[in-house]
Amino acid sequence: MAYGDKVIDHYENPRNVGSFGTQKEIKADKNVGVGLVGAPECGDVMQLQIKVNEQGTIEDAKFKCFGCGSAIASSSLATEWLKGKTLDEGLTIKNTQIVEELSLPPVKIHCSVLAEDAIRAAISDYKSKNGIESEAAHAH
Amino acid sequence: MQLPVYMDHAATTPCDPRVVEAMLPYFTQTFGNPGSRNHSFGWEAEAGVDAARQQVADLIGADRKEIIFTSGATESNNLAIKGAASMYAKGPAGTEKRGHIITAMHEHKAVLDPCKRLQKEGFDVTYLAPGKDGLITAKMIEEAMREDTILVTIMWANNELGTINEIPEIGKLCHDRGVVFHTDATQWVGKMPTDVTRDNVDLLSMSGHKIYGPKGVGALYVRRRKPRIRLTAIQEGGGQERGFRSGTLNVPGIVGLGKACELCAAEMDDERERLLALRKKIESAITSQLDTVQVNGHADKRLPNMTNISFGFVEGESMMMAIKEIAVSSGSACTSASLEPSYVLKALGIGDDLAHSSLRISMGRYTTEDQIDYAIEKIVAAVKKLRDLSPLYDMHNEGIDITKIEWQAH
Ligand SMILES: Cc1ncc(COP(=O)(O)O)c(C=O)c1O
Numbered sequence: 001m002a003y004g005d006k007v008i009d010h011y012e013n014p015r016n017v018g019s020f021g022t023q024k025e026i027k028a029d030k031n032v033g034v035g036l037v038g039a040p041e042c043g044d045v046m047q048l049q050i051k052v053n054e055q056g057t058i059e060d061a062k063f064k065c066f067g068c069g070s071a072i073a074s075s076s077l078a079t080e081w082l083k084g085k086t087l088d089e090g091l092t093i094k095n096t097q098i099v100e101e102l103s104l105p106p107v108k109i110h111c112s113v114l115a116e117d118a119i120r121a122a123i124s125d126y127k128s129k130n131g132i133e134s135e136a137a138h139a140h
Numbered sequence: 141m142q143l144p145v146y147m148d149h150a151a152t153t154p155c156d157p158r159v160v161e162a163m164l165p166y167f168t169q170t171f172g173n174p175g176s177r178n179h180s181f182g183w184e185a186e187a188g189v190d191a192a193r194q195q196v197a198d199l200i201g202a203d204r205k206e207i208i209f210t211s212g213a214t215e216s217n218n219l220a221i222k223g224a225a226s227m228y229a230k231g232p233a234g235t236e237k238r239g240h241i242i243t244a245m246h247e248h249k250a251v252l253d254p255c256k257r258l259q260k261e262g263f264d265v266t267y268l269a270p271g272k273d274g275l276i277t278a279k280m281i282e283e284a285m286r287e288d289t290i291l292v293t294i295m296w297a298n299n300e301l302g303t304i305n306e307i308p309e310i311g312k313l314c315h316d317r318g319v320v321f322h323t324d325a326t327q328w329v330g331k332m333p334t335d336v337t338r339d340n341v342d343l344l345s346m347s348g349h350k351i352y353g354p355k356g357v358g359a360l361y362v363r364r365r366k367p368r369i370r371l372t373a374i375q376e377g378g379g380q381e382r383g384f385r386s387g388t389l390n391v392p393g394i395v396g397l398g399k400a401c402e403l404c405a406a407e408m409d410d411e412r413e414r415l416l417a418l419r420k421k422i423e424s425a426i427t428s429q430l431d432t433v434q435v436n437g438h439a440d441k442r443l444p445n446m447t448n449i450s451f452g453f454v455e456g457e458s459m460m461m462a463i464k465e466i467a468v469s470s471g472s473a474c475t476s477a478s479l480e481p482s483y484v485l486k487a488l489g490i491g492d493d494l495a496h497s498s499l500r501i502s503m504g505r506y507t508t509e510d511q512i513d514y515a516i517e518k519i520v521a522a523v524k525k526l527r528d529l530s531p532l533y534d535m536h537n538e539g540i541d542i543t544k545i546e547w548q549a550h
Pocket of ligand 1: 248250298324346348349358
């Protein structure tokens with residue numbers, strides 16, 4: 001299948017790849033929120049991590065992704081967009097914006113949905129670690 | 141090196157230039173209809189077809205009267221399976237219990253779909269599960285045989301794995317029981333020595349475009365002696381091909397198929413050795429440079445020209461993207477929307493995650509060692525890059541069993 005230029009760019013030069021520690025460490029780290037979404041048998045798993053400072057701003061974000069080029073690009077883009085945002089601002093990122101930015105074709109829309117899920121999961125993980133009330137569970 | 145490198149010869153092969161050369165006169169000069177009995181145009185075209193029939197027969201140890209030209213292996217399979225079922229049916233159309241057919245789960249769709257059709261038309265079909273090594277053995281067939289079994293159809297070599305089934309033994313069993321035996325030999329013929337008499341085959345399908353011949357032409361071998369196999373024709377009309385397959389013959393295509401067979405016969409032994417060395421090279425390089433990879437199918441009972449390798453913790457489509465300079469086939473049928481892992485790999489009990497990240501690499505007549513070295517380098521680099529990106533690989537390295545995680549399927 002043909003990919004758009006922006007997908008190829010993120011795929012070839014993914015931004016913010018990595019992790020703030022081992023699985024054990026990130027689970028224990030209160031400053032880090034982790035979102036792990038998708039399933040291996042479906043062909044996509046995204047792990048998005050945010051590091052939040054005392055002001056409640058996302059100062060750093062990292063991702064790892066097992067998935068197609070569009071899934072990699074969606075999660076890479078999500079980390080770029082999250083950096084510098086507050087938690088509430090982070091929650092305003094919508095999958096449709098990702099679709100638009102990356103020109104994803106209809107068959108790849110689920111990748112953007114997964115990225116939005118990962119953002120929400122990471123933020124809600126941070127909130128629950130820090131005893132912050134979360135909005136009602138978000139379901140797709 | 142010219143890029144991209146073609147390593148998908150199990151999908152199709154380029155025409156050998158010698159094949160094209162043999163075909164050319166049959167488009168413009170010797171263009172007659174071989175069915176025209178009254179003039180030299182027809183006779184000359186017929187002579188071309190006759191020579192090709194002999195070349196095809198020689199490649200598989202048949203008599204030329206036993207070769208029926210078709211449009212390819214799909215048609216040959218349809219004619220063999222539907223034609224035999226209808227001829228040897230135990231009851232008329234519209235009734236039930238018309239006879240039992242044995243095939244395997246990981247056959248090509250061009251066998252499975254005709255079998256499914258026959259199920260709707262009153263036949264019983266058993267779809268055997270292969271062993272973990274991908275093989276169908278004579279023992280499996282024997283255990284599945286019933287009083288009312290009329291047809292066994294098992295491919296000679298599998299198109300995704302290259303695994304080789306126990307064809308001569310299955311043929312023997314069928315002959316002992318008086319059951320018709322068909323084999324889809326599309327991937328086998330032309331690469332491996334074939335003798336339909338020795339190997340106890342009654343019906344054999346083959347295709348031009350897998351053996352450096354043109355697309356849109358193939359053949360069905362139909363045994364004439366011990367036993368004489370009869371078929372009900374599917375395509376009816378002018379009665380060509382002894383009534384088995386009506387329609388004006390594709391003379392240039394048939395001449396090309398004949399030439400392709402002749403070349404395969406002449407070059408087979410050297411080619412087999414050469415390709416096997418390349419296959420071993422790519423398999424040993426990849427399995428030694430990467431962890432968590434597996435070569436699918438039986439270790440030895442496989443065609444020399446193809447290998448199917450699963451890479452743990454990388455996803456198939458991103459893998460294809462990372463190796464876009466080499467044209468290979470992925471283990472999932474996810475050409476676009478459907479992310480269905482290959483039913484062939486599933487039949488071997490390979491998990492969906494591994495099936496998603498499998499490559500079929502198939503080499504051919506023009507594949508060079510340089511191309512193999514290039515492919516090894518690209519594949520190893522791609523897997524490493526994608527594993528650096530893969531959360532699953534991290535978890536694996538931290539000793540977390542990813543099958544124990546509660547994933548949310550979406
Ligand atoms: C095992 C097998 N059978 C049948 C076919 C279909 O052959 P054709 O394209 O000649 O119809 C193929 C090729 O795709 C094949 O590999």
